[in-house]
Amino acid sequence: MSESTVRTGGLRSPTDAQSRPASLGGAVRDLLVDNVVWVLIVAVSIFAGLLNPFFLSEANLQNILVQATTLGILVLAVSFTLLIGEIDLSVVGNLVFSGLIGVLMLKDLHVPAGVAILATLIVGMLIGVLNGVFVALMRMNSLIASLAMGLFLQGAVLAATQARTVVVSDPFYGYIGTAAIGTWPVMPVVLFLTYIVAAVVLNGTPWGRNLYATGGNRRAARAAGINVPATRMSAFIASGLLSGLAGYLYTSYLGGVNVTVGSTILLYAVAAPVIGGVSIFGGRGRVSGMLGGALLITVIQTGLQLINVSAYYVQMIGGGTILLAIALDAIRVRRDERG
């Protein structure tokens, strides 16, 4: 893979080798720098495994993947908007709100679980449509508009639940969140399937390429005949749909919904794509990097718990790691600019 394809997530061809640096050392260094996230995941895992061998066990791997599922889907949601040079900060609000709708439909309206799941996804998507209208059509600032939307949704959940946990116990609704095939949980399957679909969509469909083009140079995209407002709108709809999916997965896993869904998860959902090399200015980012970012954050969190770091330090260390990862990424970007 050449570095150019790596950075665009674009088409690959065998002739790419031509643009690689000549020396082997340089090639290895580039490979490491281009895949900072995966290198860090391995490094953190080995470190945690040395301090607590349980970290490297199969049971913990399963645990990490389950933990990473909700975050991973949210990371993808945020990434779709980052690719067009915008941001969706309402993903967590969307998650709790759409999750609550699904749970309430089951609990109070007694609809079949399939209908409740579908409703969760549709509500999530409709929130995305609203965000899209605000940003793509009314040209509101996405940072503020989606932040306000997220506050509103979380506030709505708070008002509806009065801060109580709403519990649901429907075997079908809870299946994906709790079931296992043999000893392996099903949740991560959804995570990987979603990422495979995202990779195909972003790299292999006109829509995906239009997202990159719109984020990379909006005026050029328009001049080339791309429907820019529709493309920008669609990124928010995708983000909303994915947040709805995360809402379902989360409530399915927890067996209910609570407004206090991790207050830090939003920050991690925004940091993870950037750690994975997604540009906040749009037009640049690989699907594998998005996944890597989500996994790295989960690995760090789990690792800190397993080596008995006091909960009071976890957030600080998490923040420090993000800083480190982004600093490494900045070095990569500077190197690329130097040519």
Added chain:
Amino acid sequence: MAVSHHQDHQASQRSKAPSGAGAVLEIEGVSKAYRSSLALRDVTLDVTSSVIHGLLGKNGAGKSTLAGIIAGFVSPSSGTVRFRGKDITGLSPSQRQGEGIRLLPQHSEIFPDLSIGENLLLPNLPRRWGLTDWRRMHEDAGLTLEEHGLPVSPRLPARTLSLGQSKRLAIIKAMMGDARLIILDEPTAGLTFEQRRDLMAWIKALTVRGTSFIYISHHNDEVRQLCGEYSVLRDGAVAARGRAEDLSAEKLARLVTGEAVHEFHRERRTPGKVILELRGFSSDGFSGVDLDLCAGEVVGLVGLPGSGAQELLRALGGLAPARGGAITLDGRNIVTRSPRRSLAGGLAYLTHDRISEGVVSMMSIADNVHLGHWPVRETGTLDQQAMRRQMDEARAQTEIVMASPSQEIGELSGGNQQKVLMARLLGRKPRVLLLDEPTVGVDIAAKEEIHRMIDRATSSGMAVLLRAYDPDEMVRLVDRAVVFSNGAVVRQLSGKSLTIDALATAQELGEKKLGQKEPGEKE
């Protein structure tokens, strides 16, 4: 710096004596390696004091890298730079400024809302009790401007300057504070024929003060008229150097490209039937334009930005709203509400602003060729085979120098980027090409190739509306020309009346009318 160890050694080994006492700048064996390529190899050249030294070369030949090395923004991998006999290889850009070296980039920044005087004197405005002394600033600025042959009021905002005057302001600013060597990177880009001529005469006059210039240009004629000596860079190495008076246009073109360049003259053909009709077409910047365009015809639109020529192209391309009138293409009414609609209707616009409106620089060449027009399989995914096929077709039409189609387009030279954009437009199979300065910032070889692409398009029945600021280029390509001034068609030129002189005068006509908006412009 690591290089400084070698310097004295190398200097003492020089077999060649410095070319007389007259050399202000001596570059000695300078190479520059980037991560994956060699931008400059063993460049040795001298710049004589008080002359204009023309630096020529294709896009990507290494001119900008060399300019950066002289000004100190780029550090060489090896070699030395001596300025007035002193080794400056290890000096920072600001230390070199102190020595009197100035680099004026192609797109020099003028702050449009600050006054001309402020633009000139920033960041060293005269102060009084810690505050800006406005009266003295305007006096100082006024004197400096007068002295350098730009008699405009320093109190006016800089946006009132014409493009040519802005360039002069930037050059005067660069000259202040004891400048001894000024590097000008394509100072005439975007200027009309007349403005170019004036600016060149003005620069020539400045050498009388003893200032030396390095003049980077794509225009061979400029170098022949203006420069005392020249160097040609090709693939990062000095391909030729000598006295400019010994040069012919043909020889210079050959030196730059490394091969004989045949200037392309398009044969004027009898046009086919009318395909595009504009009736009373109006938009922002022009109104009531009637125009017929025939199949296989190239019609030149003459006029500066603001005259209506460019505005017409952009409105037809869907980049500016239509405000009235009718557009008929092949007998059907066309809506130009957006580029998408224009393209669907058969009108394809090529922007004059490749960087901000043309390429998506971080995407691949293949992506850029197919942008907005992706071949799709029945499954809804991209048809990679069709993309490769179309890419091959495009490369058969014109040579695009690249490592592979998946290379980022931002890494290509301007000329190659422009060919990719042409390929994108031709891939849409439009009826009419709207070309807005198709060869802006493009080297000679690429320019001729683009001309050939235009010619091939017309021989297959496409019609072309073309705007180009170079009258020479215009004459070689168009069948007839339409002159714009103040948003209206004022004259048509065709047949015998279509000459370089007539086009230059016509362009000026637009300029004079515009000139009313320009205070400070003296006849």
